[in-house]
Amino acid sequence: MTVSTAPDLARETHTHELSAPNVPWVLIVWNDPVNLMSYVSYVFQTYFAYSETKAAELMMQVHKSGRSAVAHGGKEKMEADAVAMHGYGLWATVQKDDMNTGS
């Protein structure tokens, strides 16, 4: 019995860590040579309701640094935002914000 409980416990701990609501996730938008800078700005302003200034800053960061962390939050929210970005044709991925840096 003890032999079988040990792996179960390990798995449970692992699952708990991954689904913990307080683990921050981040939405990364990647640069690509096709998307127009004006369009990326428009998407940031309308989808995230960011100001013109903030949208322009994030867009420039994508353009110059190749990527930008444009939103932070729970895993499910970041995944939903990524799908919305894909709908607009922006190249976006989610990842755990383990650095806790962001933009």
Place this chain on the structure above:
Amino acid sequence: MAKAFKYGRKGITGQLEQAERDLLRNLFSDIIDMLEPESAAHTDPLAALIGLDMDVRVPTDPALKRLLPDVVNAEDAESTAMALEFRQLTERSLRENKIGALRAAALNLDSDKMVLNDEQAKFWAMALNDVRLVLGERLSIRGEADADRIHQLQDWSQADDVDSYLALVYNFVSWLQEGLVQAMLLGLKDRG
């Protein structure tokens, strides 16, 4: 070339010539064909309801993959499995949303003078963007230098092979999208 899209009192208006409308109708229809799911909607009603599709695989066509990217950077076995699992849950509805925007934009092409509300303008911007992503992939635009090289081609008398023709089409659609988005940004500013 005159501006195709303008922002004014009526909102966003667009004016395109017959040949331009025919070209766009064909482009929209090509992208819709690419995006139509290969298998019919799932027969399991619950799976169909939530859009779950266990048959979904990562697209092998790089242009289609650019339209339907992975949600995580698939760099090892764990992230590849997570990306595929997420794709099985979401890809069908993403395809349907994109097809919806392309169809909506195609409908506006029936009249030579378009008046677009905010939602229609958004569908147009999305549709033009998807066309550009596919053309960009076919033209192997991988970096800024490629984009600049393609941008040099502006004269239709230079269209002497498939690639130069595609490049000119790409530049036309880019010019159209830029004008549309500028008009949309003016509209946003106007409403503060």
